[in-house]
Amino acid sequence: MKKICLTVIGLYLGLLAAFSQQGPANDSSYRSRKLKIDEINLVSSYYHQDGERAAVTGGIGSQKLTDISNTLDIKLIRYDRKDRKQVWTGEVGIDNYTSASSDKIDPKTISSASYADNRVYPSFSFSRENEKKGTEFGVGVSASSEYDYFSIGLNAHVTKKTKDRMGEFNAKGQAYMDRVSLIYPVELRGSEDPNAQKRGSAARNSYSVALSWSQIVNQRLQLAFLLDLVQQDGFLSLPFNRVYTEGGAVQVEHLPSSRFKVPIGARANYFFGDKLIIRSYYRYYFDDWGLKAHTANIETAIKLNNFFSLSPFYRYYRQTEVDYYKPYREHKVGSEFFTSNPDLSAFNSHFYGAGIRLSPPGGLFGWQHFNMLELRYGHYTRSNTLQANIVSLHLRYK
Amino acid sequence: MQLTDTFQAIDRNLFRRSLKLMGNRFDISVEARNRAVAEELIELAVSEIRRIEKLLTTFDENSxxxxxxxxxxxxxxxxxxxxxxxxxxxxxxxxxxxxxxxxxxxxxxxxxxxxxxxxxxxxxxxxxxxxxxxxxxxxxxxxxxxxxxxxKEKGMRIGFGGIGKGYAADSAKRVLADAGVTSGIVNASGDLTTWGNQPNGNPWTIGIADPDSAGNPFSYINITDMSVATSGNYEKFITIGGKRYSHTIDPRTGYPVTGIKSVTIISPIAELADAMATPVMVMGIKVGLDLINQMNQMACIIIDEQQKVYTSKNITVI
Structure with a gap:
């Protein structure tokens, strides 16, 4: 099976009510006027016109001036009365995503929704930093809505830096209250299967605590250790996953209503100057369904010049199957829990590929608003026959 | 203003000297191999600024x-x-x-x-x-x-208060770059110019002062090879009839400027950033923004009396 996914993530709109690029009514004695070409380009012609060597560029000449127009981001900070830094972030992101297999849920409908389901996810967060003490805490709320899924999330984090600011401890707690719409395979709707009797939607809650320690060892080496504890409750099966038993009967998968997961990981980043960066990552995972997994990842970023970089990567992954897994037609009738979801079987996988990133100073294709393009290609092979080629395109438009 | 001449190591390869020049505080930071090299390099910049001060001062009648x-x-x-x-x-x-x-x-x-x-x-x-x-x-x-x-007119005087610090910052940067300094900042009391990256490879982070709490930034930008200048009325102003007036006088009307608390200009040339900040304040938000929006390689951030922030179109607020 070959599958090509194309993901386009882009057009992020940063909205901030207090900001404006339109001025108010004019009350000064000066009038707006259309500038002449040499005035529009005053910066680049400033010294050149006088035949003087450009002081700014250390005498290298004015053509070396950095273009400002596509690189300026300003970040807002506020300080409260106790001199603590406060950062407010509000964001509305709109995604468009594509998936090929969700069309199989009901082959009779022409499913326009599933190849272009819109995701809308407003979020709001607040954080406060005490720079003197090196501490920060924050809270956030988010909501996410999809075709078959609605989620509300709450999170809180605390951070403490060591005295020399080289080490940082971070603890983050998150709770997600999700409602999953139960969409059954077409042949099981209205059947006698007790698990398919459930209609409408079901709750699924996740609680997690993430602890991390990051340490700057020296200018070149950074390390981080990560431990997560995740508890999930509620409806954890996917109602549209079919299970065929030994006799060929079909049911929907049924899994326990609680799952406890523990990933433990470490990261190491090594910088050879600013041209070459190596990022590596290892993670061990286990849960109380009997799944154990190892992940190892290495990624490099090679900066060829200021606006062109390459990033090859490789990821290895292996996992054992969950206690409730049996392949197609191997489940016996009468087991309490059962699944044939290949994602829960034993397998190993390799994922490798490379990305290129372009951000020319004059904008892409001569269009100044279009300032970054990132194209990634990955080839994914999994021992239980799944193969995929993944191309993702990331654009930044201003 | 009493300011002692201080030299400090900010990072292993980053050194800063702070001293009074042209009647203002200058902070000159350079990336260098070691302290001795940095001291020698910064001295070059200091003599360049002193030379410019001699040329432009109006306090010395022989200038x-x-x-x-x-x-x-x-x-x-x-x-x-x-x-x-x-x-x-x-x-x-x-x-x-x-x-x-x-x-x-x-x-x-x-x-x-x-x-x-x-x-x-x-x-x-x-x-x-x-x-x-x-x-x-x-x-x-x-x-x-x-x-x-x-x-032409008797009694006329010229002065470089609105452009001299920026010119001095550019000139000091040129001297340092000529001497091989690959990265640094020359900050002439808020009119500053940057080149290269910080020793850790990141661009320089420049805070923009909050007019209501001048010692603290209200926002910051990450820049390299770029200059920033801020003009504001928050240090010197008067209140008459509940309205706040700046010490900046509109050369057309003779009245003090009102309505804007601060203007920050970002441009590759410090002299231009310095020279443009005050006029934008004088011209007002609408005309000022319209002017900057038409210009290439120049950006501005304006904060008005109501603490509302306006930016030129080439700025993204995040």
Whole structure:
């Protein structure tokens, strides 16, 4: 099976009510006027016109001036009365995503929704930093809505830096209250299967605590250790996953209503100057369904010049199957829990590929608003026959 | 302002010297192999700024600038190429800003009305106008061939308060870059210029002061090879009838400027950033933004009296 996914993530709109690029009514004695070409380009012609060597560029000449127009981001900070830094972030992101297999849920409908389901996810967060003490805490709320899924999330984090600011401890707690719409395979709707009797939607809650320690060892080496504890409750099966038993009967998968997961990981980043960066990552995972997994990842970023970089990567992954897994037609009738979801079987996988990133100073294709393009290609092979080629395109438009 | 001359290591390869130059605090930071090398390099920048101070000061009656002022209404004065070109560039900014920037701003007649924090009322329209009668960049006559500057009216004066710090920052940067310094910042009391990246490879992070709490930034930008200048009325202002007036006088009307708390200009050239900040404040939010929006490689952030923030179109707020 070959599958090509194309993901386009882009057009992020940063909205901030207090900001404006339109001025108010004019009350000064000066009038707006259309500038002449040499005035529009005053910066680049400033010294050149006088035949003087450009002081700014250390005498290298004015053509070396950095273009400002596509690189300026300003970040807002506020300080409260106790001199603590406060950062407010509000964001509305709109995604468009594509998936090929969700069309199989009901082959009779022409499913326009599933190849272009819109995701809308407003979020709001607040954080406060005490720079003197090196501490920060924050809270956030988010909501996410999809075709078959609605989620509300709450999170809180605390951070403490060591005295020399080289080490940082971070603890983050998150709770997600999700409602999953139960969409059954077409042949099981209205059947006698007790698990398919459930209609409408079901709750699924996740609680997690993430602890991390990051340490700057020296200018070149950074390390981080990560431990997560995740508890999930509620409806954890996917109602549209079919299970065929030994006799060929079909049911929907049924899994326990609680799952406890523990990933433990470490990261190491090594910088050879600013041209070459190596990022590596290892993670061990286990849960109380009997799944154990190892992940190892290495990624490099090679900066060829200021606006062109390459990033090859490789990821290895292996996992054992969950206690409730049996392949197609191997489940016996009468087991309490059962699944044939290949994602829960034993397998190993390799994922490798490379990305290129372009951000020319004059904008892409001569269009100044279009300032970054990132194209990634990955080839994914999994021992239980799944193969995929993944191309993702990331654009930044201003 | 009392400021001692201090030298400190900020990072293993980053050194900073802070001292008073041109009547202002200068902080010069450079990336260098070690302390001794940094001291030697920064000394080059300091002597360059002292040289410029000598040329531009109006506190020393023998400075070239003051010789031009002495001869106002009498005769053209032969100046060196450096001063001639600086005035020539400044004249282009005056044309661009419809006279909101004017080198002869110092010709203001302080006998009629003087900005003072104890003021209770503004002068009438005619007095205000009379006060600024000598401010006119049209009357600064440059002779390319003779290399002279002539101030047409008696009593006229030119000064470099609105452009000199930026010019000094650019010049210090040029001297340092010529000496092989690949990254650093020259900060002339808020008119600053950056080049290269921080030793850790990241661009320089520049905070923009909050007009309501000047010691703290309200926002910051990450820049390299870019200059920033801020002009604001939050340090010197008067309140009359509940309205806040800046110490900046509109050279057209003679009245103090009102409505804007601060203007920050970002541009690759410190001299231009410095010279543009005050005129944008004088011209007002609408006209000022419209001007900057038409220009390439120049950006601005304006904070008004209501603490509302306006930015030019090439800025993204995140």
């Amino acid at each position: 070239l600038t003051n010789q031009v002022n002495e001869m106002a209404g009498i005769a053209p004065v032969i100046v060196n190429e450096e001063l001639f070109q600086l005035v020539q560039r400044a004249q282009r900014i005056s044309v661009l800003t419809q006279g909101a920037f004017d080198l002869s701003y110092g010709s203001i007649d302080k006998r009629l009305w003087n900005f003072d924090t104890s003021l209770k009322e503004l002068p009438d329209r005619d007095t205000a106008k009379e006060m600024v009668r000598l401010i006119s960049y049209h009357n600064i006559i440059l002779d390319d061939v003779a290399g002279t500057i002539f101030l």
